[in-house]
Amino acid sequence: MIEKDFWYKNAVLYTLDVETFQDSNNDGVGDFRGLISRIDYLATLGINCIWLLPFYPSPNHDNGYDITDYYSVDSRLGNLGDFASFIQAANERGIRVIVDLVINHTSNQHPWFLEARKDKNSPYREYYTWSKEEPKNPEYEPAFKGEDDSIWEYDEVAKEYFLHRFYNHQPDLNLANPMVRKEIHQIMGFWLALGVSGFRVDAAHILVENDDPKDQGEFHDLIEDMREFITSHSRDAILLAEASGPPEVVGKFFKGKERMHMMFNFLLNQHTFHALAIEEAEPIRKGISILPKKDMSSAWLNFLRHHDELNLEDLEKKEQQAVFDKFAPSKDMLIFGRGIKRRLAPMLNGDQRRLELAYSLLFSSPGTPVIQYGAEIGMGDDISLPGRNSVRTAMQWSPERNGGFSEAAPSKLTRPVISQGDYSYKRLNVIQQQCQPGSLLNWMERLIRLRRQCPEVGNGELEVLKVKHKAVLACAYKMVFELVVVHNLGSEECEVELPLLREDNESLIEIFSDSTYDTPKKGEMKLKPYGYRWFRIRKKELRDETVKKKKKTK
Template identity: 30%
Template sequence: MRNSIGLTFTCLIFFVINCFSQQSSNNNKASRAAWWKEAVVYQLYPRSFKDSDGDGVGDLKGIISKLDYLKSLGVDAVWLNPIFSSPNDDNGYDISDYRNIMKEFGTMKDFDELLAGLHKRKIKLILDMVLNHSSDEHEWFKQAKSSRTNPYRNYYHWWPEEKGKPTPRYSFFDVNNDAWKYDATTKSYYLHYFSQKQPDLNWENEKLRNEVYDMMKFWLDKGIDGLRMDAFQYASKDTTWKKYPEGYEKEIIKYYGMGPNLHQYLKEMNKTVISKYNVMTVAEGAGSTLEDAHALVDEDRHELNMAYHFEIMDIGNDPRGYKLTDLKKAFTRWDYSFADKGWLAIFLSNHDVPRMVSKYGNDSLQFRSYSSKLLTTLIMTMRGTPFYFNGDELGMSNIKFNNIDDYRDIATINAYKSIKAKGEDVQTFMDKQKFISRDNTRTPFQWDASPNAGFTTGKPWININPNYKTVNVVTEEKNPSSELSYFKKIVALRKSMPVLVYGDYKVFDIENPDIYCYTRTDGKDKVLVLLNFSTKAFTYTIDKQINTTAAKLLINNYNGVTALTNNKISLKPWQSVVFKINQP
């Protein structure tokens, strides 16, 4: 009885939200358009994309050599993970010079050539701004730790030893998860939410903020088109350093995110820098609630303009699988909340999570290709700006390392050390890393079937997935049924149909454990999307609210005809279909 009441209540809530969304949609269409809403963003991991000099590390010249490939995809913007000078403790997310290029990646001349080459092909460039922390090898920090009276001391957070042990703070990457590192030179502790080599910047310091704003202008004046604000929800700290309740790290964003002065800093940043340029600004993380996300990106807030939230990323982290209903409800909750205000990034993979086909799809030989295309269909038919990770257009999957020595990610390596030191089950940990480790998405891009997948002539910085001999660009470009060919088709479809960008989203049959059914509607334009998230074949009955008479098939991840008859459709395992629906 309780389950029945819960189900009825859930359905009622979604019915009410659907009705509200229908009534309030399509207001002021003329003002809603923006290039960054209509763009398809391709996330490119420079270290793993293409190596030009044989040192085993991807670089800017390597990217330049593949600009025509990027153009062939039909994408509108490229987001580069950090390319700034860095000792690479965390693969570039520890920056030692914000105004220079990492030596492994090339020179500023190479960057200028890359930017010009992208713009020549009408592709915009988004840079990662890592502003919560710097490297401990940044000149600011070198100066700051030289003495307590150094002018740069207040660029970071310090706790003098005479005050006793600091109030405990959790570190994501530290072996002991201790965010305070002792510095013997000044007999003080410094704060690092991430690794010991990533000290947190003190945003309470106006001089630090102005230095950051000047640096941002430096890159924007070069002509870049957007900024992704990495981990910025953590930038503002409660510097009273009050004690948090035991177990707070299990709800870390609640305690670390959206600090007391965050919005003040973002408004200042917007006024000083962002408002001067026509750029995309992406809020990574976006807090822990819908309200947090709106506070960051709603237009009248004058802060950032796109929310890159993690709720969907938190689904599917269990190797045993996930519930499709959880995924559908998360997509639906966020879409309905942002239907008329604010804007969302839509994604299923990035450099911090596993390959999407291994996490949300089925990476078996039988279903990898179909499920990869299905997930691509989901990303490209949802409202919001699609962010698509390099290699997913090929159906690249998790590498699943057996040995800790194969890993390069500090998060996995330090977690392994911690598990081992505590005497916990190492094998269970390693089995989970095969599924969840960030290194799964960081293996080199698979260009062809030659040695090292055409990525490098040297020894790659991280091992290459053995499936590169069949999963690669050259092979898939020759195959009209490949994942790559499908990606190009659906990108072209999205760009040809504004309904897929701006149209209302409405979900149907939300409690169905296998089928994801939704429509996108913009005036007289209507599209129906059907996704079978299972290895089973179904005859699926479509809701009678949807008029499927004379429906036109737009794209199908299987070859052959898929027809709708009397509002019924036969769906094969991991099949995705998109139809154009006639409106009265």
């Protein structure tokens, strides 16, 4: 049985940017009314949680992550009434909503910063970190290498340098200031009151790094403070950390019950792409083995691609290069010296066999899956667009004008729709795939339904099974039933032996696969190129043990 408070462990998340999803008034910008008009599509897709990218007022120099007001909606996207209507529409369909909490920095146009730079005696001055002289050897490097040379920027009005770990138009908040922490509580309380089910905490690994040159220790008490607040103001809202780094760093976010509920699984993500690049299972086994321990209330959020670059900085140089060579053969596909700015479908050459394999791996990885808008139809990218915008083009709904996203002139679109090549909206869109029984969209709907019926993946005890084939990954999750998932990452058909399928089982049912296969005999089974097979096993001893536990409970 799954605790209701742990709803996130058996969820399927879908992330989208309101301004690129659906335009309702034909001004070229997606909006909340447009999103509401597509809510039934999301409900029938089967997802039960939406993660919204920033929708707050912003100059939009950093895709909305440069915020000028934490308590409102960008006027291009609608207003707070539209947001409330969206929350209601989602909840009526059993869909929760989590939003971005961007508290590492503000825009330099935020009223707090405007007040801080002009008045040294203002309480807002201490909302940011200042220095009369630029530190010669700063402890940290810019988050986006190549975009800025320093994390300090001179302000002509304040006559001092301010700290910015990201772009120079995004001054960092002084998170050691109790008043700033109080503001964070007020922001969280505001959106919780409007019905959100939690927050994706942006750049969490940077939030806990102390910016004081005299004290470089970390202060995870900030996260613990946020956890205490959200627990006392909501029965089941969550904190989701965007935190990358080696195991010893990210593991700190799962320390006990006082920190994060969920965390992006960057470690497994990077090793999964290494495995897909070399078509061998060992990198995934390695990625699973190095994951930090967590308690039963915590969960990993697994992903393949989302709105940022594919970050590979935690892989060894040789492993990184293998991924670059396979999936980013030209320099214009790389970004920040550490990642790839492409969507998954083009990386896999649009091969549906390999896409299905990749998503089957994602949905059977230990934790909760999230997919990016358009992933369900295999949307492409536009490498000619600057930075991360290459993977943030407008949603492709139909072969109509602008892919059904907007009736506005193409020049007025907030982001262009892909109109040329194999990934053009004229060839690849929702309407087209809904009419094709074998389409990626219809397959994805089945996968999402299946995952929601398999609580073992989010809650069960994982065992990586030994297999004598370098391309095959086999995992078992143990609960009342035992779920066994087998993948062939290679381009050749193979046959493997799994002792687990040879044991005395009460029942063995194949619940999902890429093809029609014979039932395994004596543990021997076949897999086609890039094949996958999901089995549910009910063992007599597991059933008997469950019956005993129920009797003791009574």
